[in-house]
Amino acid sequence: MDDLNLPDDGRNKRPHKKSSFLLEIDAWIDSAIYNSGFRAAQTWEDITIFFRRFRPRGFRRVFFEAAGDAMTLGMLGLIALLALAIPSSREVAQDWRNQDQFAVTFLDRYGREIGQRGILHTDAVPVEDLPDHLVKAVLATEDRRFFDHFGIDAMGLVRAMTENVRANSVVQGGSTITQQLAKNLFLSNERTLERKIKEAFLALWLEANLSKEEILKLYLDRAYMGGGTFGVGAAAKFYFDKDVRDVNLAEAAMLAGLFKAPARFAPHINLPAARGRANEVLTNIVQADFMTEGQVTGARREPADVVLRNNAESPDYFLDWAFEEVKNFIIAENLPSRSVVVRTTIDSELQRASEESVQFFLRKHGQDYNVGEAAVVLIEANGAVRALVGGRDYGVSQFNRATAAERQAGSSFKTYVYAAAIDAGLTDATVIADQPITWRGWSPQNYNRSFAGRVTLATALARSINTVPVRIARDHLGGTKPIVDMAAKMGVESNIISHHTMVLGTAGMTVMDQATGYLTLASGGIAGTRHAFTQIKSVSGEIIYDRRRTTIEGTRVLDADKAEMLNRMLVNVTEWGTGRRAALDGIKVAGKTGTTQAYRDAWFVGYTGNFTAAVWYGNDDYTPTNRLTGGRLPAMTWQRIMSYAHRDVDLVPxxxxxxSIRPVAEEEPAIATEEGVESLPLRRLALSEEAVRFLIALEDRLGSVAPLSSDPQQLAARSR
Structure with a gap:
């Protein structure tokens, strides 16, 4: 056997030693993990045994478990509140005091004064100089514990809730003066939980950064007091023609009664209601122990009187928006003066016509359709904003639904889809199949739940077919980004999220954005011409800015031939499509209807060669309407406004x-009704303001929806 031994080259020993070393490491790791786990389990058992000595039993156990759950839920709630309050920090991060440096007097397009905004610190009356009875009246009515709480009054909230439950209605509010100031400075009047959370955190921030006197002064200077006035100083001058330092107790009580309901208790509108409210304020003063009944008796016996004023309403929604536009312009251009006189673009007659049209349809059909709000923006072809209606009643709610509310656009957004498609090379004659389609798990349906097969783009837009724009975005544009980019080029400033469902209008847009975007088409593909003012002067009369002296050209975003093609497609919508109720007699109209899911929003946006207007109807709380579509009240409101706007003007094709300009029929014009006919006259009548108001009142009695420029002989004939 020895002869068979092979030479030992060492290769048989090395693998054996290496394997042994690896096995030792593996064994050490296993032992370490096991020992660590064993010691951890033993330690945990020792801790558990130790704390068992403190385990509560019986009633104490129930108490501690409830307390533990409450702490857990409270911590989760605090984290949620902090997450919701983060946006509040963005508000205070801005130079929010900067607006105090602006004092703007506004004129309409013809140079007539229409209102003021802003206030200079040097012009405001310090709190210590205000009459003591005025301060007491405000505190007694708005926030009796103002100097005792930290911005949120828990006791006052409980008291208000108790009174509301006892009265079975809302008779008292729980918001403090600090909370109301936070809303006036940073937020809107939109009634949402998010806004209330922001309001609470901003109130705490104000209390931490300002003194009570500063908070009270800002509140008295900023609150809307009716009649287009802001602050007690302007209100005292407007209602009593007095300096606020000189108001008596009866006048102070009337001013204090305006803070919560300026529209309802404005004395120049409803003096008996204002005096009744002032009497309640006097009672509040006595109940708060600020004065005795004997001290307020004289004010009860001799209530305040007001100076006679013109009842013409100030276009407050427009002024709020124009004030922001002016401030941004002055800051951007670094203009030397911030106390200025601004000539705006607003046309007072078109503004009144727009407001009355909205009021007419809300009054006549609001309850039937379960719709409570509306907004309108009217822009002339040159980009001048001629009218802006931000809601039903500025005195009730100062939230501007025309410029601040982003509501789903529905099918009115399809115009931007087709604009992107035509810009990419498609035409009105391009044929696309209206068939079932699924995109990323989403299968949109048409309004009538049927499909038309192969249709042209012109037909698809006029009939507002849903599947075609979806197929355009998916198959021809490669997604939604070109659509978002096109909307931005056309002047849309709303934050449109690029999501495949936005093709059918799920993105939120403002009424101002809609009017601005469609204006691009009315201008033949030119964007960027919208403006709110034409001239800015210093209070001494020096011209600081004049639009007529500057060369302002828009930006071409669509070739002229492509914009014209889209115009022809949108004319079909009003001639044989979904927007027939918007058709005018004598001139062709281009436009698009829009209705969102569950009928929450209804739109009509349209234009002629002279004007572009966007109309929205809906509810502030997003509750559905009673099947209101864009082809009904929005189109009818648009028609009524435009009929008035086009009288006595040279029609532009x-x-x-x-x-696009057609001769007006000589026969009796048809009147738009809920049932059908939409043709309206464009008669040019030189009517006085009193005659126009008479016709409007007569129309209300007759239930007509004729335009404001209707022939008085026709109205008289119908009244017989």
């Missing part, structure tokens, strides 16, 4: 639309 739509770019690219043949025979």
């Amino acid at each position: 739509l770019p690219g639309v043949e025979d």
